[in-house]
Amino acid sequence: MKCEQVHEVLGEYCAGELDDDRMMEIRQHLASCKTCEREHREMAIIMKALGDYEAIEPRADFGARLWHRIEEFETRKRAFWLAAFAGFLARNRRLVVTGCVVFVVSLFAGAYFLENMGGGPGMDLADQSGVVAEGFVMREIPQEAALDTMFTHFVTGDIPVHLTSQPRNFVYKPVGQTGSAPKLTF
Amino acid sequence: MTRHGDELPPRGGDRGYNESDEKLMLRVGKGDKGAFDEIVRRYASKMVNLAYRITGDRELAEDIGQETFFRAYRSAARYREISKFSTWLHTIAINLCRNELRRRKFRMFSLEGMAERDEDSKVRIDVADEKTKPDREVERQELGRMIKEAIATLPEKFKTPLVLRDMQGLTYEEIGNILDLPEGTVKSRINRARLRVKELLEPMLRDEDSGGSRV
Numbered sequence: 001m002k003c004e005q006v007h008e009v010l011g012e013y014c015a016g017e018l019d020d021d022r023m024m025e026i027r028q029h030l031a032s033c034k035t036c037e038r039e040h041r042e043m044a045i046i047m048k049a050l051g052d053y054e055a056i057e058p059r060a061d062f063g064a065r066l067w068h069r070i071e072e073f074e075t076r077k078r079a080f081w082l083a084a085f086a087g088f089l090a091r092n093r094r095l096v097v098t099g100c101v102v103f104v105v106s107l108f109a110g111a112y113f114l115e116n117m118g119g120g121p122g123m124d125l126a127d128q129s130g131v132v133a134e135g136f137v138m139r140e141i142p143q144e145a146a147l148d149t150m151f152t153h154f155v156t157g158d159i160p161v162h163l164t165s166q167p168r169n170f171v172y173k174p175v176g177q178t179g180s181a182p183k184l185t186f
Numbered sequence: 187m188t189r190h191g192d193e194l195p196p197r198g199g200d201r202g203y204n205e206s207d208e209k210l211m212l213r214v215g216k217g218d219k220g221a222f223d224e225i226v227r228r229y230a231s232k233m234v235n236l237a238y239r240i241t242g243d244r245e246l247a248e249d250i251g252q253e254t255f256f257r258a259y260r261s262a263a264r265y266r267e268i269s270k271f272s273t274w275l276h277t278i279a280i281n282l283c284r285n286e287l288r289r290r291k292f293r294m295f296s297l298e299g300m301a302e303r304d305e306d307s308k309v310r311i312d313v314a315d316e317k318t319k320p321d322r323e324v325e326r327q328e329l330g331r332m333i334k335e336a337i338a339t340l341p342e343k344f345k346t347p348l349v350l351r352d353m354q355g356l357t358y359e360e361i362g363n364i365l366d367l368p369e370g371t372v373k374s375r376i377n378r379a380r381l382r383v384k385e386l387l388e389p390m391l392r393d394e395d396s397g398g399s400r401v
Contacts, residue, residue: 011380012373015352042391046384049333050352052326056244058234058251063226066255073260 001029006036010043207271214262222262226255229272232354233279239349240283242338250286254279269363276356276364280346287342329390336386340379347372348379 006029012018013026030037059065089096203210203224213221233254238247257278265274337345347365350356351372358376362369384391 007381008377011377042388043380043384045329045391046333046380046387047352049329050348050380050383052330053239053333053353054330055231055235056238056247058230059248062230062234062248062251063223066226066252069252069256070259073256 001025003029003033003036006030006033007039010040011047013040014044014047208267211258211262211265211271212267214259215265222259225258225271229275230255233275236276236279236349236354237283239337239353240280240342240346241286242334246286250279250282253282257282270360273360273363276350276360280364283346284342329387332387332390333383336383339386340382344375344379344382347375348383351376352380 006013006026009018009022009026013023016023018026030040203221205213207225207228210221210225214225230251234247234251237250237254238244241247241250254275258275337348340348347361347367350361350364351358356364358369358372361367361372361376365372367375
């Protein structure tokens with residue numbers, strides 16, 4: 001091994017970062033070369049001094065100052081967004097008023113819809129089974145189809161139907177049907 | 187510490203923060219300020235020392251440490267476990283150091299009167315007066331001072347990998363990830379930095395060889 005090659009890896013040698021074969025090779029060279037051995041000693045001193053480099057401690061109020069800064073930042077951020085929002089409202093007064101009106105109207109329209117399409121005192125299927133079943137011929141259509149038909153009545157509103165939230169069993173006695181009637185469960 | 191306290195937070199185990207840094211950071215993103223205290227406790231010293239060793243300035247190092255954590259906190263909500271947290275934090279700190287060095291046209295510990303540039307633009311570091319015959323501790327301090335000066339003269343691209351490896355104790359792989367460099371390049375830069383420092387301190391070391399052992 002040439003001296004130049006040894007000099008190139010002295011740092012890694014001192015830090016023990018080379019593989020075993022290379023470490024051995026350099027060790028043998030150092031044992032027989034005074035110049036390289038001196039270079040090695042110097043490098044070892046440098047490496048030790050680097051490892052012992054002065055360490056400092058953060059100031060005792062490091063955490064407190066950091067949090068103070070973070071809170072200051074968050075306060076400013078909130079203030080910024082509030083100011084931006086206020087500015088937007090001031091610049092778009094008409095748009096904001098229109099939006100509010102649309103919102104209130106939608107709210108009432110929704111309430112009215114719920115009142116009349118399902119939330120109000122409609123006819124309970126349990127009490128009006130005869131009426132609901134009037135158009136069905138249970139012997140000819142399967143139970144699922146009968147349910148579909150009733151759902152259509154519910155949606156179109158041609159026969160008032162009130163679906164309750166609790167599952168209930170209904171017994172139908174359609175016109176002309178004899179024998180036991182099928183049970184429909186909602 | 188409580189988050190408004192006057193000192194660094196207590197050990198994480200005392201408060202139940204035993205998770206990995208990455209998990210803690212995800213908790214910070216969800217608003218857990220105690221988790222951030224734990225992150226600060228784990229890394230405050232490392233980040234301040236890293237900045238100190240790169241810039242050589244204690245006050246600046248403290249400021250960079252603060253800024254590093256401040257930025258980490260601001261980015262917490264967007265943090266994803268795509269890379270190791272420590273790598274991410276080191277990258278923030280090193281970028282801040284670079285920016286500071288660039289912005290202030292860094293001359294934090296001037297070599298005026300201690301190192302001069304000769305005609306070949308080679309930096310020479312003055313060795314303490316031989317006649318004073320300092321004792322072992324003084325010798326050690328003197329060597330530390332000279333090492334500090336030697337490091338200050340290194341170009342940033344050699345200095346940072348050297349600091350990360352020989353002072354902060356990071357692996358070549360970690361350094362490669364932080365600096366976004368191949369491992370081979372990292373090794374080569376560190377090696378060159380070590381040789382350069384040795385070259386700068388050679389006059390003193392040779393003097394020791396003739397006059398007795400140092401350190």
